[in-house]
Amino acid sequence: xxxxxxxxxxxxxxxxxxxxxxxxxxxxxxxxxxxxxxxxxxxxxxxxxxxxxxxxxxxxxxxxxxxxxxxxxxxxxxxxxxxxxxxxxxxxxxxxxxxxxxxxxxxxxxxxxxxxxxxxxxxxxxxxxxxxxxxxxxxxxxxxxxxxxxxxxxxxxxxxxxxxxxxxxxxxxxxxxxxxxxxxxxxxxxxxxxxxxxxxxxxxxxxxxxxxxxxxxxxxxxxxxx
Amino acid sequence: xxxxxxxxxxxxxxxxxxxxxxxxxxxxxxxxxxxxxxxxxxxxxxxxxxxxxxxxxxxxxxxxxxxxxxxxxxxxxxxxxxxxxxxxxxxxxxxxxxxxxxxxxxxxxxxxxxxxxxxxxxxxxxxxxxxxxxxxxxxxxxxxxxxxxxxxxxxxxxxxxxxxxxxxxxxxxxxxxxxxxxxxxxxxxxxxxxxxxxxxxxxxxxxxxxxxxxxxxxxxxxxxxxxxxxxxxxxxxxxxxxxxxxxxxxxxxxxxxxxxxxxxxxxxxxxxxxxxxxxxxxxxxxxxxxxxxxxxxxxxxxxxxxxxxxxxxxxxxxxxxxxxxxxxxxxxxxxxxxxxxxxxxxxxxxxxxxxxxxxxxxxxxxxxxxxxxxxxxxxxxxxxxxxxxxxxxxxxxxxxxxxxxxxxxxxxxxxxxxxxxxxxxxxxxxxxxxxxxxxxxxxxxxxxxxxxxxxxxxxxxxxxxxxxxxxxxxxxxxxxxxx
Ligand SMILES: Nc1ncnc2c1ncn2[C@@H]1O[C@H](COP(=O)(O)OP(=O)(O)OP(=O)(O)O)[C@@H](O)[C@H]1O
Ligand SMILES: [Mg+2]
Numbered sequence: 001x002x003x004x005x006x007x008x009x010x011x012x013x014x015x016x017x018x019x020x021x022x023x024x025x026x027x028x029x030x031x032x033x034x035x036x037x038x039x040x041x042x043x044x045x046x047x048x049x050x051x052x053x054x055x056x057x058x059x060x061x062x063x064x065x066x067x068x069x070x071x072x073x074x075x076x077x078x079x080x081x082x083x084x085x086x087x088x089x090x091x092x093x094x095x096x097x098x099x100x101x102x103x104x105x106x107x108x109x110x111x112x113x114x115x116x117x118x119x120x121x122x123x124x125x126x127x128x129x130x131x132x133x134x135x136x137x138x139x140x141x142x143x144x145x146x147x148x149x150x151x152x153x154x155x156x157x158x159x160x161x162x163x164x165x166x167x168x169x170x171x172x173x174x175x176x177x178x179x180x181x182x183x184x185x186x187x188x189x190x191x192x193x194x195x196x197x198x199x200x201x202x203x204x205x206x207x208x209x210x211x212x213x214x215x216x217x218x219x220x221x222x223x224x225x226x
Numbered sequence: 227x228x229x230x231x232x233x234x235x236x237x238x239x240x241x242x243x244x245x246x247x248x249x250x251x252x253x254x255x256x257x258x259x260x261x262x263x264x265x266x267x268x269x270x271x272x273x274x275x276x277x278x279x280x281x282x283x284x285x286x287x288x289x290x291x292x293x294x295x296x297x298x299x300x301x302x303x304x305x306x307x308x309x310x311x312x313x314x315x316x317x318x319x320x321x322x323x324x325x326x327x328x329x330x331x332x333x334x335x336x337x338x339x340x341x342x343x344x345x346x347x348x349x350x351x352x353x354x355x356x357x358x359x360x361x362x363x364x365x366x367x368x369x370x371x372x373x374x375x376x377x378x379x380x381x382x383x384x385x386x387x388x389x390x391x392x393x394x395x396x397x398x399x400x401x402x403x404x405x406x407x408x409x410x411x412x413x414x415x416x417x418x419x420x421x422x423x424x425x426x427x428x429x430x431x432x433x434x435x436x437x438x439x440x441x442x443x444x445x446x447x448x449x450x451x452x453x454x455x456x457x458x459x460x461x462x463x464x465x466x467x468x469x470x471x472x473x474x475x476x477x478x479x480x481x482x483x484x485x486x487x488x489x490x491x492x493x494x495x496x497x498x499x500x501x502x503x504x505x506x507x508x509x510x511x512x513x514x515x516x517x518x519x520x521x522x523x524x525x526x527x528x529x530x531x532x533x534x535x536x537x538x539x540x541x542x543x544x545x546x547x548x549x550x551x552x553x554x555x556x557x558x559x560x561x562x563x564x565x566x567x568x569x570x571x572x573x574x575x576x577x578x579x580x581x582x583x584x585x586x587x588x589x590x591x592x593x594x595x596x597x598x599x600x601x602x603x604x605x606x607x608x609x610x611x612x613x614x615x616x617x618x619x620x621x622x623x624x625x626x627x628x629x630x631x632x633x634x635x636x637x638x639x640x641x642x643x644x645x646x647x648x649x650x651x652x653x654x655x656x657x658x659x660x661x662x663x664x665x666x667x668x669x670x671x672x673x674x675x676x677x678x679x680x681x682x683x684x685x686x687x688x689x690x691x692x693x694x695x696x697x698x699x700x701x702x703x704x705x706x707x708x709x
Contacts, residue, residue, distance in 0.1 A: 045706060049703055049706060053702075054568075054572050054702040054703045054705065055701070055702070055703040074577075075576075078571070078574060078575075078576050079574075081571070081572060081573065081702065082573070082574020082575075083574070087573065089572075089705060089706070090706075091706075093565070093569045093572075093705050094569075095569065096566075097235055097239050098232070106575075107573045107574050109228075110573070110574045110575050110576070159574070
């Protein structure tokens with residue numbers, strides 16, 4: 001269960017303040033596949049970073065299974081990011097000098113998973129996102145945009161998080177591969193009861209979700225029709 | 227992929243920059259190690275110079291040395307005063323006499339220039355014949371040739387052949403006036419120290435000249451002495467001498483209780499200076515001269531000490547520079563990788579594991595720098611020591627170096643902490659006043675190694691810790707921003 005209560009995030013730029021997230025409240029049950037839509041610059045990535053504890057909200061609360069992460073100490077936040085959250089970045093953000101496989105193994109290393117297990121799971125995840133075997137040991141900065149995006153998704157799934165926050169996970173993929181990723185995420189919701197929040201412009205993806213929200217002028221509204 | 231492997235990988239990410247950093251680090255660390263080696267070599271030299279003097283102090287009447295010069299003689303009372311001074315562990319007194327041969331008594335009362343060392347009146351006679359031929363030097367010093375002065379219508383003209391007097395030293399033990407044990411080559415040391423004792427030690431050349439063996443007899447004034455041993459002091463002059471029991475010498479010369487030189491043994495080398503001052507004030511600094519070692523020694527040691535402190539400052543400065551290089555480069559690296567640090571945090575890395583990764587990365591650079599630096603030190607430390615020592619002893623003569631190469635950078639440890647050196651050492655011979663300094667050989671002792679390791683660890687700590695702490699300040703949100 002994810003609950004967002006009156007969350008505000010403001011940035012000071014020069015002499016005026018902007019509030020891309022200005023009083024957002026919503027809640028989704030565990031195992032929900034939800035989409036967040038909105039124009040470019042409407043604050044979608046900002047909201048996602050607050051939910052993933054990458055940044056602190058200016059005010060308001062984010063509760064995950066009843067725990068207010070806005071008030072957790074740093075050490076607990078590290079554990080939260082490591083164990084409970086899978087984050088797919090809009091810019092992929094792989095470690096450029098590590099191979100695809102090493103990138104996927106990284107979160108498991110932080111979680112203390114044994115080397116053999118890390119390696120096996122990384123291979124499994126990479127094949128789930130249909131990354132060809134021969135690219136597993138390729139340096140991340142030598143992969144194509146779509147390949148990087150898929151590695152980034154595999155990395156987000158590594159520690160079997162209960163909440164996946166994906167910022168345009170299909171933005172760089174062809175329709176067929178995009179479809180595959182959507183199916184992968186959907187099956188995680190259904191089989192593993194994972195809550196998934198995707199930010200997307202992809203209508204095909206949005207249609208597959210259980211719930212859809214629109215972010216505009218700092219406020220969020222649920223899209224009920226369609 | 228472990229943290230360590232990742233750190234090594236990161237250290238080589240920008241190969242050109244890392245290479246440049248390693249070279250600069252190597253120069254700084256090499257310089258630091260050279261300075262450390264120089265410091266140790268000089269420290270060793272100082273210790274050995276001090277040890278060569280030993281713990282002995284020599285007390286003479288002010289203005290005299292041995293049986294020469296002027297001043298008032300020392301007495302038995304001075305002996306007991308000296309023995310009560312702090313840090314003094316033993317005091318021995320000796321009395322120097324000059325004996326002229328019976329055969330040439332008529333010839334040895336010199337007039338004229340009485341100040342010459344050989345020109346003093348003898349304090350007794352002996353049946354022994356001097357083993358040293360006066361030669362040109364002896365005759366010149368004794369005015370036997372009438373070349374001096376224009377006034378000379380007189381005394382110098384009819385002087386017959388002069389003979390070098392025989393040095394007789396009254397001793398109370400087995401050491402000579404300089405506190406050095408007498409090297410007896412035949413027979414035994416003196417053991418009867420009574421006033422009536424008839425024992426004597428005779429120098430080897432004197433024994434040969436007079437055809438004497440252990441057990442042979444000769445006379446000093448009117449006493450017949452028996453040779454208990456023959457000694458070798460190393461030089462012809464010193465071997466033209468005899469040793470008598472102190473009280474017997476005092477009796478024979480009719481100078482009871484009189485002492486010409488006191489040798490004071492101090493409990494430790496470190497206390498020599500303190501004991502020297504204390505002795506001078508106890509005995510009266512205007513009455514006595516207290517000396518330690520040779521006059522050159524003080525200046526040799528002080529110039530070496532300045533080399534020692536220069537090299538220590540150089541060591542610290544070079545290490546500091548190396549630390550600064552690591553610090554700046556790592557700060558640069560952390561700034562450059564802000565976004566990546568943000569990613570690591572966003573996917574669950576703790577501050578500690580990121581900090582450790584950066585410390586390792588700095589360590590990799592430092593280790594490579596020290597390996598190369600140790601090689602540099604191995605080739606340069608000898609010339610650095612030579613240059614430091616020669617410039618500080620004011621010698622213009624370049625160090626004449628023997629072919630031996632001093633420092634062999636054998637076996638870098640896995641941690642790369644400095645170099646273990648094989649035995650051996652370079653030598654620099656310096657002219658003039660610095661002859662005493664002689665050779666300063668460079669070799670690495672374990673103290674140097676430990677100090678080097680500590681220094682380099684300090685570099686690593688200093689250079690890595692601050693940037694590593696900076697990584698803790700990077701927030702995970704940097705992942706969405708960053709350049
Ligand atoms: N650190 C910051 N400082 C100042 N302004 C910021 C900061 N982060 C985001 N913003 C502003 O907040 C607004 C929302 O940014 P955000 O990245 O959330 O947009 P978005 O909805 O994800 O857009 P897109 O669909 O293009 O990715 C933008 O106007 C952006 O300029
Ligand atoms: Mg965005």
